Amino acid sequence: GGKALLMSAMLFVIAWLHPRVFSKSHSNTLEDFIYVTHCAMEYVAMMRANAAIDLLIARPWRWLAGNGSKLVNWSPYSMGDQVLERVEELYTRAASDGSVLLNPRTWDTFWKPIADTQPAFAAYLKYTYEEETVMSPDGSTRHLVYQLARRAILEPTDETRMRTRATTIEYLQVQARAGLRKMHDERTVLPSYLTSQDGALCAAKVGRAHADTIGCENTNDRFSESVFGTFDRSLKRNEGCSRLGGVCARTR
Numbered sequence: 682g683g684k685a686l687l688m689s690a691m692l693f694v695i696a697w698l699h700p701r702v703f704s705k706s707h708s709n710t711l712e713d714f715i716y717v718t719h720c721a722m723e724y725v726a727m728m729r730a731n732a733a734i735d736l737l738i739a740r741p742w743r744w745l746a747g748n749g750s751k752l753v754n755w756s757p758y759s760m761g762d763q764v765l766e767r768v769e770e771l772y773t774r775a776a777s778d779g780s781v782l783l784n785p786r787t788w789d790t791f792w793k794p795i796a797d798t799q800p801a802f803a804a805y806l807k808y809t810y811e812e813e814t815v816m817s818p819d820g821s822t823r824h825l826v827y828q829l830a831r832r833a834i835l836e837p838t839d840e841t842r843m844r845t846r847a848t849t850i851e852y853l854q855v856q857a858r859a860g861l862r863k864m865h866d867e868r869t870v871l872p873s874y875l876t877s878q879d880g881a882l883c884a885a886k887v888g889r890a891h892a893d894t895i896g897c898e899n900t901n902d903r904f905s906e907s908v909f910g911t912f913d914r915s916l917k918r919n920e921g922c923s924r925l926g927g928v929c930a931r932t933r
Contacts, residue, residue, distance in 0.1 A: 685740075688732040689829035692839060695719050726845035730852035733782050733834050736827065738768060741792055744805050749898055751801040756894040761874030762884035763795060769864055769875060772857040779853030783846070785835050 687694075698716040701707055718724040745764055749755050755763075771791065775782050796803040810831065814823040837843050864871045865878060873880035884891075 685732040685736045685830040685834075686826065687728055688833040689824075689826055691719055691725070691728070691833070691842075720841070722841065722845050723848060725841055726848035727852055729834055729837075729842065729845055729849045730779075730782075730856060732830060733849075733853065734856055736830060736834065737782065737788055737791065738771075740809070741802075741806070742768070745795070745802065748801065748805075750896055752799050754895060755799070756891045757897055758874075758882060758884070758887045758891045758894065761880070761882060761887075762876070765864065765871065765874050766876060766884075767791070767794075769861065769877065772860045772864070775853055775857035776861060777854070779850035779857065782853045782857075783835055783849065788831065788835065 695716065698712055698719075701709070702712055702716045707713075742764055745752070746760060749757060749759070752759075771781070771787070781787050792802070792806065796806055809827050811825065811828070813825065813827055815826045816823055833842065837845075863869065864875065866872070872878040873882045876883040876885065880886075
């Protein structure tokens with residue numbers, strides 16, 4: 682999940698580490714590792730490929746999975762035809778030509794059909810690329826961190842990242858094929874949501890179920906996981922408490 686941020690900060694990391702790594706008194710193995718790997722084409726290509734999947738696919742996917750109640754005419758089943766099948770189609774193309782995942786047009790259009798009908802999702806994408814910032818270490822400048830990451834992935838200007846394009850494309854093809862294998866693996870629930878696999882939960886077969894569950898949560902985070910988290914925190918803060926249920930209820 683941190684690869685997008687690493688891509689945007691890679692040159693700063695190398696510049697910061699360089700005088701330290703080559704100083705006579707240097708003895709930090711972790712700094713040595715980070716410096717050497719961030720200067721290696723194969724490692725940078727891997728970071729670039731991982732960052733592309735993370736920023737283009739994984740982050741929006743996670744947002745949609747966790748915000749179903751904010752979306753219009755959206756149910757847990759919408760994750761099938763709206764998200765899984767969209768990603769399946771993209772992976773099918775990328776499996777033989779990974780360059781589609783480094784094409785700015787792909788990034789501009791991939792989620793557009795959903796964003797055009799879901800104001801909350803459109804606002805999330807706008808915030809990610811146009812508003813979310815991090816402060817520079819000296820506290821003087823705010824940087825649009827994911828805009829910088831996108832630029833580093835798609836349009837790098839430094840020689841190292843520019844030379845990684847061919848290797849990055851190879852890595853992306855491997856990842857796309859692996860993604861398809863997982864999505865079609867009958868040992869998981871994923872194929873049941875796909876029309877291509879004639880899944881029992883694909884869009885054509887769940888019309889009534891979709892209508893009945895519009896607005897429902899897609900995950901258990903809001904209730905089950907948050908209750909567990911509250912109990913876990915309370916146990917750690919109040920060891921031996923005999924009225925933990927009351928404490929947790931008051932906390933929530």
